[in-house]
Amino acid sequence: MAILELEQIAVGYGRFHVIEDVSLSLHEGEFLSIIGPNGAGKTTLIGAMSGALAPSGGRILFEQKDVTRWAADKRARAGIGRSYQKTHLFPNLTARANVQLAVQARRGVRLRQVLSRVAQEIQAEATEGLRQVGLEGHADLSAAALSHGDKRKLELAMLLALQPKVLLLDEPTAGMSLAEAPAILDLIAGLKASGRYSLVLVEHKLEVVMRLSDRVAVMHQGALLTHGTPAEVMANPEVERAYLGTAHGRANYGQ
Ligand SMILES: Nc1ncnc2c1ncn2[C@@H]1O[C@H](COP(=O)(O)OP(=O)(O)OP(=O)(O)O)[C@@H](O)[C@H]1O
Ligand SMILES: [Mg+2]
Incomplete structure (x- = not known):
């Protein structure tokens, strides 16, 4: 059953239209990844799901309720949790x-x-949350003193503390070094394995996406190019065309 449904969503910034007519469902317990070249509209779509951006057209359903007009904090309380492409601590x-x-x-x-x-x-729960992401040894450090990788883990702990049903993860490995990225990816794999969450991951590292995802949606120029299993998406020549010239530039662990 779908836990989150986008029906013909249109989103923009002021008069600048970014996303047109995107329909996409996230099923309960599913791991859905969104890929696409820079500027394709992935973060904008996450913003529409989280309530940060109000769609100019279409509907969003969460657990069969119409949440299109719900603000981000109301959606967060209902169980839609979101991480950011840039750190937020x-x-x-x-x-x-x-x-x-x-x-x-x-x-x-x-x-x-x-x-x-x-x-x-509350303190015990916070300590347990830090343990969940492997930061129990850093509990008393200021967030500013943490490495970039540890900051992203801390954000994940904060997100999980909200006990979301849906996790929207926008480039959780962005800006991480080669050495730092695997730990957070293992954490995300663990979240999937726990069976407690439905996940939407925006990620540029395609090998990670293909390994973790049940389904992959490909955005291109504000539209949904295709979606399917990792194997279906990889076999689609249109996906390769959309990526030409950009995929290789981002196929590393940097930004
Ligand atoms: N705050 C904003 N105001 C105006 N235009 C924006 C804003 N944020 C994004 N855009 C534009 O919307 C389009 C989609 O941007 P978006 O950030 O959703 O892409 P993305 O797929 O997440 O890209 P990336 O892979 O680089 O993160 C781009 O053309 C971008 O320039
Ligand atoms: Mg983005």
């Missing part, structure tokens, strides 16, 4: 405090409760 707070804020946001904790027993529960 509170740099002066410790790693643990960053995760605590996410736990508090989910639980809707009031200040008075933060001073009580609830505070210990």
